[in-house]
Amino acid sequence: MVRTAPPSSTLTLAHVLVAASLDPADVLLVRHPMSNPDARKALEAGGLLAYVSEQRENSPARHQYWLNFRGEEGNSARLEACYVNHGHLGAGRFQLEDSEVLADLHGRLVIDWGSGTRTWKQNGVTAAVKPVLAILERQAPLFPGFERLVLSFADLSEIIDQPRRYAHWHTAMASINAIYLIVDTVTGKQYIGSAYGHGGLLGRWSEYVGTLHGGDRRLIEELMVDPETVERFQYSVLQVLPKTATIDDVVAVETLYKDKLLTRSFGLNAN
Numbered sequence: 001m002v003r004t005a006p007p008s009s010t011l012t013l014a015h016v017l018v019a020a021s022l023d024p025a026d027v028l029l030v031r032h033p034m035s036n037p038d039a040r041k042a043l044e045a046g047g048l049l050a051y052v053s054e055q056r057e058n059s060p061a062r063h064q065y066w067l068n069f070r071g072e073e074g075n076s077a078r079l080e081a082c083y084v085n086h087g088h089l090g091a092g093r094f095q096l097e098d099s100e101v102l103a104d105l106h107g108r109l110v111i112d113w114g115s116g117t118r119t120w121k122q123n124g125v126t127a128a129v130k131p132v133l134a135i136l137e138r139q140a141p142l143f144p145g146f147e148r149l150v151l152s153f154a155d156l157s158e159i160i161d162q163p164r165r166y167a168h169w170h171t172a173m174a175s176i177n178a179i180y181l182i183v184d185t186v187t188g189k190q191y192i193g194s195a196y197g198h199g200g201l202l203g204r205w206s207e208y209v210g211t212l213h214g215g216d217r218r219l220i221e222e223l224m225v226d227p228e229t230v231e232r233f234q235y236s237v238l239q240v241l242p243k244t245a246t247i248d249d250v251v252a253v254e255t256l257y258k259d260k261l262l263t264r265s266f267g268l269n270a271n
Helices: 013-019 037-044 048-053 124-129 153-161 167-174 200-211 217-225 227-232 247-261
Strands: 027-032 065-071 076-090 093-098 109-112 121-123 132-135 150-152 177-184 190-195 233-241
Touching: 013 124, 013 132, 027 037, 027 076, 027 124, 037 048, 048 065, 048 076, 048 093, 121 124, 150 153, 153 200, 153 227, 153 233, 167 200, 177 200, 177 247, 190 200, 190 247, 200 233, 217 227, 227 233, 233 247
Parallel strands: 027 065
Antiparallel strands: 027 121, 065 076, 076 093, 076 109, 109 132, 150 233, 177 190, 177 233
16 A cells, blocks of 8 residues: 655645646666665766666566666755656566657656665656655856857747846856847848946847847847848857956947958848
């Protein structure tokens, strides 16, 4: 008989399985403790699938989905991967493959495995007594540096609209003045602009997300013809300037780039 979850556990792993249309009876739960050197090596080397595919001869083969968790401090366990089981191949080998089931929760779902951490493989019906401890926010990618910063409008919008997730991006972008480039990736037309003042590059690029055109006349004209043009824009940094640079210094560098790339004659700069 499966025990019900403690009253304080509003959300359990069983609720997550049901939300993913999984029958707990078809699921095998596997917790890989980091005290096991083989499990640690497999996780750190990205070889968990091959590691899990090798089991003892008497391992159960009836479960269709194998949910794999990384053992963490105490009894907690973090979801690492879900594999589909296509059957026992003999000699302790299973034919497993990656599954997209619960893929959005990989690395984010943390559960309380319970006191039986020595039992590292459990039937999915025990999910009813495994409280969800946390569903962590998706981690933002590392800031690539200004030399490699190349963003689509969709990328830029996500970064600007999610200040908590992209906090280190916001800090970096707000710390500099810059000369930047906007390119229409279909026509090749270029716009060169400058960012200066209190908000730095972050403040200026936030205006593009808010208005689409940042108040730039030829960009406004392009968007009036076809509002979806903004989806083709690509944003990058040509030169980083210190926050101590004066407005005149920044504008002088901006003008030099306009002259070099002829963006007033053949691009999107109006002046």
